[in-house]
Amino acid sequence: MAKEKKGVRLEHISKIYQDPKTHKDFYAVRDTSLEIEPGSFVTLLGPSGCGKTTTLRMIAGFESPDEGEIYLGGEPINALTPNKRDTAMVFQSYALLPHYNIFDNVAYGLKLRKLDKETIRRKVMDILSLVGLEGMEARMTNQLSGGQQQRVALARALVIEPGVLLFDEPLSNLDAKLRVTMRTEIRRIQQEAGITAVYVTHDQSEAMALSDRIIIMEKGVVSQMGTPQEIYYHPKNRFVADFIGDANFLDGTMLRHEGGDGIVSVAGAEVRVAETERIADGAATTVVLRPESTALGDEGFFPVRVAVSSFMGAYQLYHVLLGDTKLIIHEYNPKGKKVYGAGETAYVRFEPGSAHCI
Amino acid sequence: MFTKYKGLKAFRDSFVLSLIASPITALLSMIISYLVVKRRFKAKSFIEAVSMLAMAVPGTVLGVGYIRGFSGGVFRTGFLQGLYGTGAILIIVFVVRSLPTGTRSGISALRQIDKSIEESAYDMGADSFKVFMTVTLPLIKDSFLSGLVTAFVRSITAISAIILLVTPAYLLITVQINEFAEKGAFSIACAFATILILITYGSVLLMNLVMKYFGTSRKIREE
Structure with a gap:
């Protein structure tokens, strides 16, 4: 449906803002380069203030970068205003035009492109049925629920067939259940339309569910880029590991390498771990353990003291102490397994290969 | 009553002057509020403050100010002296008096529009x-x-600001009502007042009607 899938390339982009209180300049985005493949769904993920929205707004043209160049489909677009760029944005607040009905909202961009009435009508109706709003075209925006308004916003962005679709935290105003439904919808519609999408969110589960690739940002710079699996299983640093999912961190020392894996000494045990970048033998390192890939048993790598033990239905939740370090363990399918109570001592077990060191 | 007590002329003068003043006020207040809300420039807060000033000054004080200001021209230079005693100065006073209300409502309306x-x-x-x-x-x-x-x-009900400023060339209805009441001719004053109430209420009704058909109601027309 989209006339042409376009990729986005950022080359050494920086954006400097002035702190309103101290009048000091700071980098909202610093020397960021990234490449978004045509037709892919890419998420910019990070805590608030990490520069993800600024990056998106620079692609849309609402902000202009202080350094660097942005390319859309190979063309530099720094000099273009938002209305001249082949992008369409879905806003957090929906930003529908309140004085227009649904049909006119969706038709707005087409009317500006001076299409004839019949074509506009056909395109609007097609897109409304794609987002599941057929029969609603005569309603006013305030007669719709939040989810429906967001569908209109999506339809309005899709109908002008942009090269790139931009999402600025579009689901954060919806309730939890609707959020899950809508993100599946967004993914389906993006795939059906075959359109390049850049999506900004601070919700890591949203990012995982939607994206082909995730770009994690921290303090204006890119921390890591990769598929959801790469980022989850092989986080590059503590920030990424902690931000995506829950993570336990254990200090250890790299002993030697065996068959591509590292052998790390942790709490007196020798553990086989995968690594993102090769760590020199003898160097200090941190082992990342996901709560769901660890379990407790009567024997294992190292002993811990159970501090909290609670039944969560799907899993038994343990908070255990290894010296002063607190670890979180989710033991799934607890039925029929031995459950440890607070104060007991148990051994931490995990599959070799599920640990990872950074 | 209309001819004998110059009622017709009074109503006509008041009506025409107010009719000229109100679109000027409305436009000016929209321009000011647009500048204040949407644009960034140095004198922004100054403009906002000045447009609110007329609200703080009592009407009679404003009227006296205009008399002193314009009877000898601006700063007694004779510049714009011709303005004194004309309808134009009355219109200016009307505009200045109702500008703050318009600007306030314009600013709040514009601030409510989500930037996105x-x-x-x-x-x-x-x-x-x-x-x-x-x-x-x-x-x-x-x-x-x-x-x-x-x-x-x-504007049409204004009295304090213009009562000292008005000249016999213009008869304003509020001034007439005041005069008749002072003379003890309450029946005439009341009759004039009643008509004035009808005019003001009628214009509010008219506004509601216009809003209903040209406001946000595309829906009603399309269905």
């Missing part, structure tokens, strides 16, 4: 002029209309 609504229109391909015409203007239309009517009603 205009951004989204811009993003869809509209240039900034088109955004203003198709988004900003329709969204502040109600505030503009009510500013218009408020300015009209305030």
